[in-house]
Amino acid sequence: MQHDSKFTNQKFKLVGTRVMRPDGVDKVTGRARYGADTFAPGQLVGAILRSPHAHAKIRGIDTRRAEKLAGVKAVITSADLPDLTDGDAELYNVLENCMARGKALYDGHAVAAVAASDAETARKALKLIKVDYKVLPHVTDVDEAMKPAAPIVQPRVRSKYRPGKRTNVAGVTTYGHGDVDAGFAKADVIIEKSYKTEQVHQGYIEPHACLASVGPDGQGELWVTTQGQFAFRNRCAALLGMEMSQLKVTSSEIGGGFGGKTHVWAEPVALALSRKANRPVKLVMSREDVFRASGPASSTSIDVKLGATRGGRIVAAHAELRYGGGAFPGIWGEIGAMAAWACYDIENVRSVGYEVVVNRPKVAAYRAPSAPMAGFAVESTVTLMAEKLGIDPVEFRLKNAAREGTRASYGPTYGPIGIVPTLEAVKKHPHMRARLGKNQGRGMACGFWFNFGGQTCADLAIGEDGTVALSVGTVDVGGARASLSLIAAEELGIPYEQVRCNIADTASLGYNDMTDGSRGTFSSGMATIFAARDAIEQLRQRAAKTWGIAVKNVAWKDGKAIAKGKRKSLTLKELAEASSNTGGPISGHNQVVADGAGVSFASHICDVEVDPETGATKVVRYTVVQDAGKAVHPDYVEGQFQGGAAQGIGWALNEEYVYGEDGRLQNPGFLDYRIPVCSDLPFIDTQILEIPNPNHPYGIRGVGETSIVPPLAAIANAVSDAAGVRMTHVPMSPPRILAAIKSSREEQELTR
Amino acid sequence: MKGIPVSTTVNGDDVEFVCDGRETLLDVLRNHLGLIGAKEGCGTGDCGACSVMLDGQLVCSCLVLGAEAEGREIETVEGMADGEKLHPLQQRFLEHAALQCGICTPGFLIAAKALLDHNSSPSESEIRYALAGNLCRCTGYDKIVRAVRAAAGDVRRQQKARARRKAAAQN
Ligand code: FES
Ligand code: FES
Numbered sequence: 001m002q003h004d005s006k007f008t009n010q011k012f013k014l015v016g017t018r019v020m021r022p023d024g025v026d027k028v029t030g031r032a033r034y035g036a037d038t039f040a041p042g043q044l045v046g047a048i049l050r051s052p053h054a055h056a057k058i059r060g061i062d063t064r065r066a067e068k069l070a071g072v073k074a075v076i077t078s079a080d081l082p083d084l085t086d087g088d089a090e091l092y093n094v095l096e097n098c099m100a101r102g103k104a105l106y107d108g109h110a111v112a113a114v115a116a117s118d119a120e121t122a123r124k125a126l127k128l129i130k131v132d133y134k135v136l137p138h139v140t141d142v143d144e145a146m147k148p149a150a151p152i153v154q155p156r157v158r159s160k161y162r163p164g165k166r167t168n169v170a171g172v173t174t175y176g177h178g179d180v181d182a183g184f185a186k187a188d189v190i191i192e193k194s195y196k197t198e199q200v201h202q203g204y205i206e207p208h209a210c211l212a213s214v215g216p217d218g219q220g221e222l223w224v225t226t227q228g229q230f231a232f233r234n235r236c237a238a239l240l241g242m243e244m245s246q247l248k249v250t251s252s253e254i255g256g257g258f259g260g261k262t263h264v265w266a267e268p269v270a271l272a273l274s275r276k277a278n279r280p281v282k283l284v285m286s287r288e289d290v291f292r293a294s295g296p297a298s299s300t301s302i303d304v305k306l307g308a309t310r311g312g313r314i315v316a317a318h319a320e321l322r323y324g325g326g327a328f329p330g331i332w333g334e335i336g337a338m339a340a341w342a343c344y345d346i347e348n349v350r351s352v353g354y355e356v357v358v359n360r361p362k363v364a365a366y367r368a369p370s371a372p373m374a375g376f377a378v379e380s381t382v383t384l385m386a387e388k389l390g391i392d393p394v395e396f397r398l399k400n401a402a403r404e405g406t407r408a409s410y411g412p413t414y415g416p417i418g419i420v421p422t423l424e425a426v427k428k429h430p431h432m433r434a435r436l437g438k439n440q441g442r443g444m445a446c447g448f449w450f451n452f453g454g455q456t457c458a459d460l461a462i463g464e465d466g467t468v469a470l471s472v473g474t475v476d477v478g479g480a481r482a483s484l485s486l487i488a489a490e491e492l493g494i495p496y497e498q499v500r501c502n503i504a505d506t507a508s509l510g511y512n513d514m515t516d517g518s519r520g521t522f523s524s525g526m527a528t529i530f531a532a533r534d535a536i537e538q539l540r541q542r543a544a545k546t547w548g549i550a551v552k553n554v555a556w557k558d559g560k561a562i563a564k565g566k567r568k569s570l571t572l573k574e575l576a577e578a579s580s581n582t583g584g585p586i587s588g589h590n591q592v593v594a595d596g597a598g599v600s601f602a603s604h605i606c607d608v609e610v611d612p613e614t615g616a617t618k619v620v621r622y623t624v625v626q627d628a629g630k631a632v633h634p635d636y637v638e639g640q641f642q643g644g645a646a647q648g649i650g651w652a653l654n655e656e657y658v659y660g661e662d663g664r665l666q667n668p669g670f671l672d673y674r675i676p677v678c679s680d681l682p683f684i685d686t687q688i689l690e691i692p693n694p695n696h697p698y699g700i701r702g703v704g705e706t707s708i709v710p711p712l713a714a715i716a717n718a719v720s721d722a723a724g725v726r727m728t729h730v731p732m733s734p735p736r737i738l739a740a741i742k743s744s745r746e747e748q749e750l751t752r
Numbered sequence: 753m754k755g756i757p758v759s760t761t762v763n764g765d766d767v768e769f770v771c772d773g774r775e776t777l778l779d780v781l782r783n784h785l786g787l788i789g790a791k792e793g794c795g796t797g798d799c800g801a802c803s804v805m806l807d808g809q810l811v812c813s814c815l816v817l818g819a820e821a822e823g824r825e826i827e828t829v830e831g832m833a834d835g836e837k838l839h840p841l842q843q844r845f846l847e848h849a850a851l852q853c854g855i856c857t858p859g860f861l862i863a864a865k866a867l868l869d870h871n872s873s874p875s876e877s878e879i880r881y882a883l884a885g886n887l888c889r890c891t892g893y894d895k896i897v898r899a900v901r902a903a904a905g906d907v908r909r910q911q912k913a914r915a916r917r918k919a920a921a922q923n
Contacts, residue, residue: 020846027854028842030789030829034855037788120774203889205793205801206855255791255855256889287794478852478890635849639891643852646892670798670887678893679880 014490015698018635021482022500023253034253035209035225036284043211044073044115046273046283047122048266049129050293051104051111054359054663055138055151058102058131061112066128071121074277075129077112078102081272084241093328095239097362098268104133105153105327106359107664108292110266115273115281138359138663139168142301142324145358153327153357161354168357170329175337175410176318176350183316183348187307191385195377197712197730198656199299199324202366203647203675206255207290212270213280214240220247220271225254227261227475228514233506239268240275247271250505251475258647259365260295262514291668295364296657298323298332302377312391314400317341317409319351321374326362329355335370339709340378341409342448343419343601345402349409359663365516367644368449368705372651372712376730379445379713384726393717394432397446397603398423418627418691419446419601425687426603431623440609440620441722447602447709451702452517453594457510458527460488460535460588464580466573468492470531471504472524473512477704478643479636480520486632487525487698491532493559494572510591518702521632522693523594529697535588542582543570596695597702602626604645604710610723615738617653617719623685629693629701641707642684648711650676656731760821762787763831771818777811778802780818781828789829789858793887800886803859803866804828810866812885829858832865840906841865841899850899852890859886864900872907874900 026032063075078099085091095101100109112129116122137151144150145168152166161169184190206225214220220242226232226249233249236242254261270283285294300323307316319340323333333353340351351374386396401419408414426432426444436442459471470488474480481501489496513519536556543561544551547570553563560569579586607621624641631637654674658666667673692699712730720726725740755770762785769784778795781787781804793799795814802813805827832839841861844850851857860883867874867882874882879900880893888896 018849021849023854024846024851025838027851027857028829028838028845028861029833030787030858032854033788034791036782036792039783120772204853204855205799205887205889206791206853207793253855254853255793256853258889284792287796287799479849635895636852639849639852639895642892642894643890647889669796670794671796675887675889676892677884677887678897679877679884681880681893683897684892684894 010698012490014486014496015630015632016634017486018633019482019486019496021479022485023476023481032253034206034255037252038211038223040211040213040280043280043282044117044277045119045122046113046115046270046281047126048110048269048289049112049126050289051100051107051109052664053104053133053135054107054140055136056104056133057136058100058104058111059134060132062130063112066114066125069121069125069128071117072114072125073117073279074115074273075112075125076272076276080276081239081268084239091238094235094264097328098264106361108289108361110269110293113269113273115277140358140360140659140663142299142322142356142358145356146322153359157329157357169354170325170357171334171355173334173337173353174350177407178348180316180318180348180350184307186315188310189385189388190305190307191381191388192305193381193384193728195302195304195380195728197300197373197376199296199360200366200651200655201291201296201673202258202260204256204258204260207285207287208265208294209284210267210270211280211282212267212274214271214275216278218242218246222247222249222267222271223252224249224267225252225261227254227257227477227516229475229506230473230511231514232264232267235264236268236271240271248505248507251503254475254477257477258367259369259516262516263295263364265294287670288668291673292665293361296361297366297369298325298363298373300324300336300373302373304377304381306381306385308385308389310389312389312396312399314344314346316348317346319374319377321351322354322356323370324356324358324360324363326360327357328362329357330363331355332363332370336374338410339371339448340374343402343446344400345406346409351409367647367708371447371449371709372648375445375447375709376712376716379710380716383717393444394423394427414599415694416691417599417601418689421689421691422601422603422625422627425625425689426605429605429623431605431621431685434621436607437609439612439722440607441718441720442605442607443714443717443721444603444605445710445713445717447706449518449600449706449709451522451597451600452519453523453597454513454517454519455511456523456527456594457512457591458524458531459509460528460531462535462572462576462586464576466498466576468494468499470499470501470528471509472501472528473504473509474520474524475515476503477515477520478639479633480524483521483632483636484524484528487528488532491529492536492572493557517597518704519594519597522597522696522700522702525632525698525700526594526696527590527592530590530592531588534590535586538586538588539572539575542575542579542586545582546570546578596693598629598693598695600627600701600703600706602706602710604714606711606714606718608715608718608722610719610737612723612741615734615741617732617737619649619682621682624707625687625689626703626706627689627691627701628703629696630690630699631688632700634688637688637703638686640704641686644705644707645684645711646676646681648708649681649715652712652715652730652732654731654733756819758819758822760823761825763827773819775818776814777816777818777821778813781813787828787830791855791858800863801856801859803862803886805862805866810863829861832861840903844899844903844906848895848899848902850891850895856886856888860888860896864903868904868907872904872911874904
């Protein structure tokens, strides 16, 4: 794959402008159709019965009474989803998560499902299903689950953590380089600190929803809110024993995903119900089910050890990161271990990630998955070290920041990266000099995310009127259609309004990886550019044919074919109008593995006010500085920065899964799992930096995820500045802050 | 099940439907009347995605029974635009990129309209508190507040123009 490298001084006409999004009017008038917004003739309503126990053997399920209820058209259990995974352990995990097989592994685990003529009948039918449970001892805490005597969540888990024995530690991975022990021996100051973060949910406002239809001919359709129609197709087809091409998956408008909609939850169940009933089945998860049974992020427990010289150079760093994956093994600890030290240039560095299974729902990606927790532990410790050395935290970070050519702690050597520029921008930012009021404090922190490229495919069809239909296979999670239309128009040299970008279903375009890893605009942008160039190639051929000259003498400029000696040019529109006589329809196509996503860095500044009486913390000012590579549509880049920061603020201050002694989730609703509301937040200022990604023709980097990484530590650092207490447990909820203030007062009194 | 016949007004149109006594107004709008603009984010009154106006009052339609709509006036996001002309809030939401995924947008538009209908000069904090019953997970609310502030200006200008026209007609 050849990439342009002359991007740096590229002048854009359209890319970088703030145009209106093409799906906007539909979304402000209520016309846009999301997962729950479609209906099929004869559709049934699906509903899922879930385990009330954190851990239980299922001795039997009696569905007979439910089946006899008038209006019930299908009842299924795991017996209706036979194991077709053929030794694919990851796929088996997905299957078992969709429907418990012999054992319920968490509160909310699906055990049976029904399809009925209406919602009320479906609810009644669920009540008539009798499940015979034998309750087993459970474990929901990461540290508890690692103890030798802990109840075993998954008997099939084996790892080098306890060779040959059953364990809840499904994997241990180590990253780093240098000699960490020798490094610490050279350090003048060493800080060791332990941290904990609680489980949080992505909290998309739209619950999982789908409309599934499978006939006895083995053909099926699925309308679903998803971050990846192709991946959902592959997963569902594999689980149901269908042929991929026989299952058409259409992604609806998506009401937020943040990683949580990269995973199938109820979709295979809906398809199995539809197959059994031979009717379309609509299945919408309730909010309670979303919390209990879909995609939270890991809870974690992390130890950090950091050594530095008096001059302010980090000489050794070590982290142990224990991530709860829910009831199934994940790679969350590994990602945390990779991300932990990525901001810094450290000679001797090591991180060890542990994958811990617990009786909680299967963890799914949440925006820069695993990085915020590692970032919380590392960036809190980095600030502590700066304070201890008496160096300004920004200066301390600048002294140790990774640069072009730095070998990253997780392996690769960095190309041009943005951490130093973001820190320089923070240093100059007026926010850093603003006066703080009473009980207020300021903190800052950095964040990193890898970004991802992946398999991508795009079609660009030129209509006879010269307008362009662009089809992409990544889902538009918040403005991507505008950005991709801008890119197509830029490349072709036509007005933005003449391009319409569509999200293709799985029957209309080649495979695309999911919209994750901040890859939507990066990778589909790349495929769009190459598809446009493919179309331009044809346009030049048509012009050459029209003029009767060699193609090599035709150039494409500003939406027109030009050639030496031709006074008149041929516009895209003219060529399109004549296309039926010059060789038929004109279209461009591209498929690419969009490598080289270009890592992303951000630095955040945050002011908080802590009420010493209640322990309540209010964010009073917040600034995000992040490298975007190239901001295609600055409004939506800012929006990503702001949205990620807001989610990070919620994570830092409020959000947490609360489990009772009985292993049941106690707060599966927005009332008790409180995400930030409008009156909780200030305006979130943003500063976009553009350090072009050399691997992308337009210099684009992913922008979606990094912004959720710094807030946890930025806020912890600000709370420490405001209230004089170092919070090591997230969320920093009022009771925790109050307890910390109280114990620090007591300590002060004792030492007086 | 016995259905309950209900006559009501939705966005100015007379509407009749038959609903189950347990069905919410949100269910009725979405499943019987084909008005999918109001969304169900929680079903428990915590997210505001289902916001509609009932007799000029902002309500969560997931907390109102369909049968309660008898003889009342309902306004939904589908009724906000005036023909081809978008309501200033709709226009400003688009211009300010106040939506990302857009699932919360209908609820925010209705809640913001409820605010501007009786206060066209809200302060930032009045806007923030008026919208505190609506959850948005994508935007951090920044651009939403800016859009509402800009729309408030439009509404004030419309009110002034109307007042001027009225005064001119009286003279
Ligand atoms: S659906 Fe009514 S408030 Fe959430
Ligand atoms: S724009 Fe997605 S929830 Fe508000």
